[in-house]
Amino acid sequence: MKIAVCVKEIYNLEQVKIVRETREPILDVPKKLDDLSRNALEEAIKIREKLGGEIVAISAGSPELRKTIKEALAMGADRAAIVTDFTESSPESAALVLSRILEKDSYDLILLGDASSDDYSGQMASRVAETLNLPQITFVSEIREVSDGKITCVRDMDDYIEVVESDLPCVVSVTNEINEPRIPALKDILKASKKPVENFSLQDLGIEISRSYEIVENLAPAVDRKQEVIEGEAAEVAGKIAEIIGREV
Amino acid sequence: MSVIDFPKNTVLTFSEEEELFRESVREFCQRHIAPNWVEVDKRSEQNPMDIPVDIIKKMADQGLFCIPCSEEYGGQGGSYTMATIAMEEIAYADPSVALAVYALLNTGWPFALELFGTEEACQEIIPEVAAGRAFFGIASTEPQGGSDVAGLKTRAEKKGDVYILNGEKTFISGVGEVQKLEWGGGWFTLARTGGEGHKGLSAFALLARKNGELSDGWDPTIYEDIGRHGLTTGGFRLTDFEVDSKYLIGEENKGFYHVMEGFNLARIVVAAATIGASRWLLEQAVEWFRTRKLFGRNISSFQGVSFKFADMYARWEASRYFVYRASRLADKIYIEKDPSYKPLDLNVPVALAKNYGPETCVDLAEEVMKWYGAYAYTKEAPIFRAWLGPFSYVIGAEGAQNIMRLIIARDIIGRDYLK
Numbered sequence: 001m002k003i004a005v006c007v008k009e010i011y012n013l014e015q016v017k018i019v020r021e022t023r024e025p026i027l028d029v030p031k032k033l034d035d036l037s038r039n040a041l042e043e044a045i046k047i048r049e050k051l052g053g054e055i056v057a058i059s060a061g062s063p064e065l066r067k068t069i070k071e072a073l074a075m076g077a078d079r080a081a082i083v084t085d086f087t088e089s090s091p092e093s094a095a096l097v098l099s100r101i102l103e104k105d106s107y108d109l110i111l112l113g114d115a116s117s118d119d120y121s122g123q124m125a126s127r128v129a130e131t132l133n134l135p136q137i138t139f140v141s142e143i144r145e146v147s148d149g150k151i152t153c154v155r156d157m158d159d160y161i162e163v164v165e166s167d168l169p170c171v172v173s174v175t176n177e178i179n180e181p182r183i184p185a186l187k188d189i190l191k192a193s194k195k196p197v198e199n200f201s202l203q204d205l206g207i208e209i210s211r212s213y214e215i216v217e218n219l220a221p222a223v224d225r226k227q228e229v230i231e232g233e234a235a236e237v238a239g240k241i242a243e244i245i246g247r248e249v
Numbered sequence: 250m251s252v253i254d255f256p257k258n259t260v261l262t263f264s265e266e267e268e269l270f271r272e273s274v275r276e277f278c279q280r281h282i283a284p285n286w287v288e289v290d291k292r293s294e295q296n297p298m299d300i301p302v303d304i305i306k307k308m309a310d311q312g313l314f315c316i317p318c319s320e321e322y323g324g325q326g327g328s329y330t331m332a333t334i335a336m337e338e339i340a341y342a343d344p345s346v347a348l349a350v351y352a353l354l355n356t357g358w359p360f361a362l363e364l365f366g367t368e369e370a371c372q373e374i375i376p377e378v379a380a381g382r383a384f385f386g387i388a389s390t391e392p393q394g395g396s397d398v399a400g401l402k403t404r405a406e407k408k409g410d411v412y413i414l415n416g417e418k419t420f421i422s423g424v425g426e427v428q429k430l431e432w433g434g435g436w437f438t439l440a441r442t443g444g445e446g447h448k449g450l451s452a453f454a455l456l457a458r459k460n461g462e463l464s465d466g467w468d469p470t471i472y473e474d475i476g477r478h479g480l481t482t483g484g485f486r487l488t489d490f491e492v493d494s495k496y497l498i499g500e501e502n503k504g505f506y507h508v509m510e511g512f513n514l515a516r517i518v519v520a521a522a523t524i525g526a527s528r529w530l531l532e533q534a535v536e537w538f539r540t541r542k543l544f545g546r547n548i549s550s551f552q553g554v555s556f557k558f559a560d561m562y563a564r565w566e567a568s569r570y571f572v573y574r575a576s577r578l579a580d581k582i583y584i585e586k587d588p589s590y591k592p593l594d595l596n597v598p599v600a601l602a603k604n605y606g607p608e609t610c611v612d613l614a615e616e617v618m619k620w621y622g623a624y625a626y627t628k629e630a631p632i633f634r635a636w637l638g639p640f641s642y643v644i645g646a647e648g649a650q651n652i653m654r655l656i657i658a659r660d661i662i663g664r665d666y667l668k
Binding site: 014015017032067071074183184185189190193 | 251266269270273280312320327
């Protein structure tokens with residue numbers, strides 16, 4: 001079983017601060033592997049534990065990706081194939097770059113997170129599947145079975161669930177409910193540096209990035225606080241708070 | 250999200266692997282330790298034998314014990330700096346430092362065993378400790394005192410292939426854990442095989458329990474500590490306790506030197522635990538400063554508060570430099586085996602770290618409690634747990650503070666000028 005897991009580097013959102021006056025984010029923070037990418041990778045590792053095979057982490061990003069990809073290798077990917085001169089962040093171009101890397105090898109299964117925690121566009125699985133002309137199963141909360149060239153998945157559609165079977169190869173995107181990703185131990189981290197990483201440039205892949213849209217603004221949402229002050233005796237104030245909670249929640 | 254934006258640092262820097270390891274330990278701790286540390290401390294306060302075996306097992310599965318030990322013994326094959334990073338992060342998540350002390354004892358002393366012990370003893374003990382099935386710490390203190398190691402009285406008489414030990418050890422960490430963990434465990438200990446003074450001492454791996462079986466002649470007591478409850482403290486009497494000669498650590502009558510090297514290694518990670526707890530305390534303080542108002546002003550607008558905080562912050566940064574300077578030096582000596590560095594080179598750097606880290610932590614905890622006011626004096630606020638736990642290292646666990654000062658003064662001024 002040869003599994004490709006498309007992973008994404010994102011800014012460590014917990015460390016991103018917002019300039020109060022302008023609402024602009026300060027992005028001078030380290031990057032990390034996206035949480036949903038880790039869910040996808042965890043699922044690949046579970047399949048490999050059952051069926052054997054190889055996991056290849058695929059990613060496109062900034063030069064910092066050479067460092068970030070080690071998280072995927074430490075978690076359990078056997079090797080990586082990456083592009084590190086990709087700074088354009090549109091889903092359209094990202095899907096093209098990932099697909100070109102994927103085309104360089106053949107895979108039984110391509111796993112991704114359903115969306116990424118930063119822009120959450122949720123387009124990657126469908127775009128990659130369409131580019132590679134493969135079947136796709138999205139919103140997967142459980143991979144029930146992988147055998148005899150087929151995969152059976154449970155799709156979480158909020159109000160109902162679907163059980164879907166597809167031939168392999170197939171593109172599958174997972175939700176964060178599917179598992180709890182493992183945390184790499186020291187031994188895994190030390191081994192990660194010795195695993196092979198194939199580094200392509202956009203030129204190697206024959207891709208020229210063109211912008212199809214422009215980001216006009218990237219600001220934190222403005223939240224106006226009600227700043228309601230409740231005054232009075234404790235019992236009276238408690239009653240009013242209970243009333244507001246009952247009304248608002 | 251980190252409460253404090255720590256200044257960028259180009260002196261105290263870490264490799265990509267070290268940073269990734271810190272992140273992984275931090276994530277593990279946020280998932281399994283930070284939400285439970287207060288409960289662990291409370292439960293074990295009620296019953297010291299209520300040992301957090303489940304968390305110990307999870308920590309073992311994550312590879313948080315025996316960090317610098319060789320992989321052939323089930324260790325993690327990491328550096329001493331990696332161990333230091335782990336202890337700082339564990340104590341940040343459990344500032345009572347109980348779980349960090351469990352991890353650091355079961356890192357420093359198995360590593361000392363690997364440096365000086367027999368192949369057979371290492372093969373038998375270290376894999377069990379790494380897997381969280383056994384405890385392996387240090388037992389040197391006796392009822393007459395802990396600092397006067399050279400004066401200890403427990404005797405070991407050699408009879409054929411065994412040593413017969415008689416004596417008593419007190420204020421020993423792990424007396425409960427060796428009874429409760431699946432395999433058992435014991436300690437790096439010292440007993441007198443020769444004449445008076447430090448040249449008559451030999452080191453042994455003393456296993457109070459192994460393969461789930463208690464050893465004959467080992468009579469334990471559990472003490473009730475005032476803090477750091479998640480790790481037991483106790484004592485034991487040895488009556489004709491048999492130790493196979495394969496458990497002799499290093500050469501006979503050279504045990505004092507081996508244990509002193511072990512102490513240097515353990516003190517680095519003790520200091521690391523206290524800087525982790527201090528980071529938690531600093532964040533508690535800053536969160537409080539950003540919300541607490543007094544006389545219509547932020548409490549930190551009073552310079553009596555903010556200047557004291559600045560002083561404590563400076564001491565914390567200095568402690569961190571001391572700790573990582575010592576751990577990098579330990580890597581040169583024991584991991585990289587660089588011949589330009591010798592074990593004695595660690596004496597002053599380690600004494601500085603062990604002296605400064607715990608004192609900073611305890612002083613900081615007291616200040617944070619005062620800044621919080623009466624709330625900190627209630628058991629609802631957990632700050633006192635981060636005061637009483639690290640306090641054990643100011644009292645003298647792993648070496649009294651004045652012994653650290655003595656080492657610094659002796660090595661800097663010169664031994665002859667202190668007489």
